Amino acid sequence: MKDIAVMYHYVKTNDWKGIVSLEPEIFEQQIDILNKSYEIVSPDDLRKPRGLKPRCVLTFDDGTKDQYTIAFQIMKNKGVPGYFTVMSSPLLDEVVPIFHLVHIVLSFHSDEEIWGDLRGRYDVDEVPQLSGIYSYEKDIYRRYNKYAFNFFLTKDQARDYLQEKAIKVFGTSKNLIDQYYVSKNEFMEMKSQGMTIGVHCAHHTPYCGDANIFYKDEIEPCGLFLKNELNITPEWYTPAFGGGEQYKAMFRDLEPILREHGYKAGFATTPGKNNGLSNFWLNRYDCIHVPPFKSIEN
Ligand SMILES: [Zn+2]
Incomplete structure (x- = not known):
């Protein structure tokens, strides 16, 4: 071997x-x-x-x-x-898996901004006290966002938000695919x-x-x-x-x-x-x- x-x-x-x-x-x-x-x-x-x-x-x-x-x-x-x-x-x-959408959105937007979006769109009040598994993340908002996307929101909720946000980074869905x-x-x-x-x-x-x-x-x-x-x-x-x-x-x-x-x-x-x-x-x-x-x- x-x-x-x-x-x-x-x-x-x-x-x-x-x-x-x-x-x-x-x-x-x-x-x-x-x-x-x-x-x-x-x-x-x-x-x-x-x-x-x-x-x-x-x-x-x-x-x-x-x-x-x-x-x-x-x-x-x-x-x-x-x-x-x-x-x-x-x-x-032109369907991007959720984990890549997360990579894109977390790379091009601040975690504070994303957390603000999520609070405006979904009832995520419980996320801060549930997000302990991500306590290794220094940024508290990164902690909340990761927990929200990976465990709290439904797949459809996460995709709806992330897809819209990720496509905006590249202009169009086609550009995203071409460049990513x-x-x-x-x-x-x-x-x-x-x-x-x-x-x-x-x-x-x-x-x-x-x-x-x-x-x-x-x-x-x-x-x-x-x-x-x-x-x-x-x-x-x-x-x-x-x-x-x-x-x-x-x-x-x-x-x-x-x-x-x-x-x-x-x-x-x-x-x-x-x-x-x-x-x-x-x-x-x-x-x-x-x-x-x-x-x-x-
Ligand atoms: Zn893979």
């Missing part, structure tokens, strides 16, 4: 206060460090016998624009491959430059407990997008939220369905090493915690 996979989300200068991102320079340093001990490969290379070095797959979730404008350009310059995934619902239906996500043509370019493109999800929901329904709702539509729009046979899968709370049931029940549809592996969020494709579900280290990067932090 020697190979590893590293999980990346945003790779961009940290000028958005609503997200956690990896600085581009740190990303470059990580590639250099990984290159010393590992062979950075495409997922498909994991099917081949291992060479002298253990292998490392760089994996990217959520398909945000920075992955094309920053991560992909760095990787192209350094000549290393990677594995990028598509979330199809923003590209097909890797486009179809950009994915095509990445593919032509040797990057592997896989399935992340349709709407970014955690595993629902029924593998057939989950496949139909979250995986098949994205797989069809890959086939029809990008001319790619989907073979690699990365579950949203690593599957979520029911990930163990997902590992068990979804694997046969995915194998039946031609998928070769799923990239999970459980940390740990891998041995080629001996397991269907591959462990991944978050780029913030992966062991070889300790030397950067120290």
Whole structure:
């Protein structure tokens, strides 16, 4: 068990206060460090016998624009491959998942302003005393807002408010999608430059407990997008939220369905090493915690 996979989300200068991102320079340093001990490969290379070095797959979730404008350009310059995934619902239906709407709204508006909006629109008087789980947040309004969006408001209430607010940042819904996500043509370019493109999800929901329904709702539509729009046979899968709370049931029940549809592996969020494709579900280290990067932090 020697190979590893590293999980990346945003790779961009940290000028958005609503997200956690990896600085581009740190990303470059990580590639250099990984290159010393590992062979950075495409997922498909994991099917081949291992060479002298253990292998490392760089994996990217959520398909945000920075992955094309920053991560992909760095990787192209350094000549290393990677594995990028598509979330199809923003590209097909202009529907942005709630967690991305939260990232946008918290990055472009003050928490005090958002809390003021919420108080004007909904009965959120109970939120301050309920919001203790976010006491690690220094900004008291950030604490209230996070609790309100994640636990207190209904999904529809949160979406109504966040969508309107997020679209205003970009002018139109189409602009938001164009500026926030890797486009179809950009994915095509990445593919032509040797990057592997896989399935992340349709709407970014955690595993629902029924593998057939989950496949139909979250995986098949994205797989069809890959086939029809990008001319790619989907073979690699990365579950949203690593599957979520029911990930163990997902590992068990979804694997046969995915194998039946031609998928070769799923990239999970459980940390740990891998041995080629001996397991269907591959462990991944978050780029913030992966062991070889300790030397950067120290
Ligand atoms: Zn995701």
